[in-house]
Amino acid sequence: MFILVYNKCRQFGLLTILRGCDYMFQEALDKISYGLYIVTSRDSEKLNGQIVDALMQTAAIPPAVSISINKNNLTHELIMKSKVFGVTVLSEETPMIFIGRFGFKSGRDIDKFEGINYEIGKTGTPLVLEYAVSVFEAEVVDYVDSFTHTIFVGKIVDTKVVSDKRPMTYLYYREVVKGKSPKNAPTYKGK
């Protein structure tokens, strides 16, 4: 039997009761458009990187970008220490297995850079060149709390256009590549 309850979300329904307003809100928030990126950083010899969709340019003069990173992630720890990060804009051709390496595994367990094509940028951060449309690197000028995540504001230090491929969008990733959000993503929707 379904039991309908009028809850604090002002909505009826079983899913809302089980998972709360947060779940209900997600349907409208899923209409936001994203690309798909690898964000990298380093702490002395330890290099790491992770998949990010929450990235945007937040100033033009000087150019600055902002990213949202889960506080539990190793990349968060490295950016907090080094105050620099790198970004790779991934192309539509990026295969699931490559995204999985950076998105669904932790750099605490594996070396994500083993055997892949990357270079060390001006800031010392690694820049992943495989499946890259462009890469850029930034120095963190400030950051702000967003609950489970930190938003880092980075002033662009250097950039490079790597190919003329089409950038991967999150919509393309879900519809064509058939990918999902990892658990630590700001857009995570459960299983």
Place this chain on the structure above:
Amino acid sequence: MFILVYNKCRQFGLLTILRGCDYMFQEALDKISYGLYIVTSRDSEKLNGQIVDALMQTAAIPPAVSISINKNNLTHELIMKSKVFGVTVLSEETPMIFIGRFGFKSGRDIDKFEGINYEIGKTGTPLVLEYAVSVFEAEVVDYVDSFTHTIFVGKIVDTKVVSDKRPMTYLYYREVVKGKSPKNAPTYKGK
């Protein structure tokens, strides 16, 4: 005669000399993907809204979104005062003239809400329903400086899915609608 100078951007070329590294960096940053949104706010009787591309979800539990707003804009002033903002995710069908009303004019000169379909949300902010795929409203929990812009972090208070149309992306806007960035956008590239 062209004079080639090796400048601080480590690049040769006249455009780089005339416009600086910032201009050069923009090509790589233009590979970032965006949607197209109206961000609204109010201060007592004054309602305003503006076109934004720099918007992303920055936490899932609780749901939070962040936006980058130019400090010179009226919407910035209203959000700073009221500490609330509303968002409309625009559909691909949104015509240039409607985008122009919110993107290329100032609410200091015109009433952008005259004659359009909107409602007042829980927070008191207006939510534009015309050409909307979804709307949501947020309370500002924090903000951080990004040079010419402020990044506001908003905890989601309410959401609504308005239609099942496809969300407008910035790429679609440029390629199909043939639109440009207004001068106060974080992605502005000059004329």
